[in-house]
Amino acid sequence: MKLKCLSVAAGLVLAFSGMQAAQAAPDSIKFAGCYDLTKSYGFVSPQIAQAARDYVKLLNLHGGIEGHPVEMLIQDHGNEPQRGIECYEKMKREGAITFEFFSTPVSRAMVPRAMADGNVMIQPYAGRGDAVDGEVFTWIFPMGPTYWGQVANDIQYIKNQSKGNLKGIKIAFIYPDYPFGQEPIGVLKTLAAREGFELMLAPHPMPGNDQAAAWTQIRRFNPDWILGWNLSNMHVVASREMKRNGIPISKYISVNWFNEVDINNIGPENAKGIKRGTNVVGGQDHPLIQQIIKELYDKGQGSGERKNMNDVYYNSGLASYVIVAEGARLAIKQYGWPLTPEKMKKGLESIKNFDAGGFIAPITITAKDHGGGGKTRVDMWDGAKWIPQTDWIAAYTDVIQEIVKKESAEFAKNKK
Known part of the structure; x- marks a missing residue:
């Protein structure tokens, strides 16, 4: 889907939302982020989580995704695989449709479990590089370039x-x-x-x-x-x-x-x-960042400190959930409600030449390539x-x- 930024407020987010706020269904879409917020990845994970929460808030201001409100579930795992498993099981019980762990050791430990359960696990920027092979890692989505x-x-x-x-x-x-x-x-x-x-x-x-x-x-x-x-x-x-x-x-x-x-x-x-x-633009000049500033931070509704926004870590976290939201939108539009793990998987695998209005490297995710093509720039x-x-x-x-x-x-x- 090509995004047309008719205005800062009416472009990026409304394209995802389906512009159905008046008919919003009560059933929510839940994304789970099990992060290391306190130990090895504490220099980056808080900004990732902040961006994810901000984007969900912005989506909900504009009717959610295809009329469905969105929730971002966040919990600390301290970079410990066992705590990652506990977080996964809790989020699964709460009805999460995608799971992210943002830690290579925790992500690697979670791959077999997510695969066995048939749940969509996203692993941008961390985890197994070979998980871009969608024919083997059927439920794992790096959604970006490997190292x-x-x-x-x-x-x-x-x-x-x-x-x-x-x-x-x-x-x-x-x-x-x-x-x-x-x-x-x-x-x-x-x-x-x-x-x-x-x-x-x-x-x-x-x-x-x-x-x-x-x-x-x-x-x-x-x-x-x-x-x-x-x-x-x-x-x-x-x-x-x-x-x-x-x-x-x-x-x-x-x-x-x-x-x-x-x-x-x-x-x-x-x-x-x-x-x-x-694989993501830096700085705050992009319309999506400006929209978040205008509609959230200028109104005292941001999910963290404003200074964290001027940071490629924040932009990277935002990029991940822009892609996830697009996958969910396509899944609901193509396969209907309720959103199941199988539909979410197919939704992500139908993303084509998507760049969020120039915010990320263009990605095309298929059943064979869960990485999206591996594009970066210098x-x-x-x-x-x-x-x-x-x-x-x-x-x-x-x-x-x-x-x-x-x-x-x-x-x-x-x-x-």
Whole structure:
């Protein structure tokens, strides 16, 4: 569905709602978010939850989804799989139609249970990368690019900057030495062998405050580009180390988890030229964000602090539930009420070239591809705002597909 923003208030949300407020049915649609709000993911999950709650409030102001009110159920699991299971069972009893866990260990633990129950589990930005294989992970929806796809798209950007030839180009990969940071390594090694660029791996220990040794290695390597798979304050530490080692910050391309708090901690002017991969726009200029500000925050009805909105974490959470709401809308419109897990699944699998009015990378979800196509782009900080450097792209899809199929086949084999 293409969204036409006739006005800030009448565009994005009314398109989802079906404009049936006067005939709103009493039966509600419930989305469940079991999040780590207090431990490992506490730097990001509260903003994700805030965005989800805000979007549900906005939907309900305009009649809900196809006339049905929406509820956002939120509970903390503290990044503990057992608590995630308890949250899932509770939300299931309360009638949730989708479930999100926003934690790789908890999401991985929940996959078999959601699959066995036939419940829709969304896992944007966390969980199993191979879950984009909808033929194996029939009830799991990443609804966005894997980290494998994102790093491949970053390499394509570097290739474009190198006039289509990566031979002899030096690329350093700095990352925390644990599963999140290690995930792109296989793709990078494969692409290095194919394209002929020189790859240096520079791990650093958790929690990421001590990166000195890694950056000394990078300085000696003298790379043309640096891919940073860091989180939160790790980026700030990296910027200090780059300055200490005389490495221009413009060489640094971050994973999507680089936000405006990090920019402010580095200094907006000092961060000028830094880049990040993303599948959602940053900042507050988009009409959907402006609508939320006008209809919720300006009226004292926001779900958290206004300052959290100027943050790609918030925008990422909002993006997830824009997609979920679109899936629910299509499900009800095509298959009728009541909304069942099977209908919700089919609704998500019928999303085609959807970008929420330019808010996210266009996605097309099918029964085979639950990731939506894997598109991202590279943005650059110009000292005041993020400027797109590329179109939305999905590169080296053959490499990504091969890894996905290999990993999902292992899952299917072990499941039997």
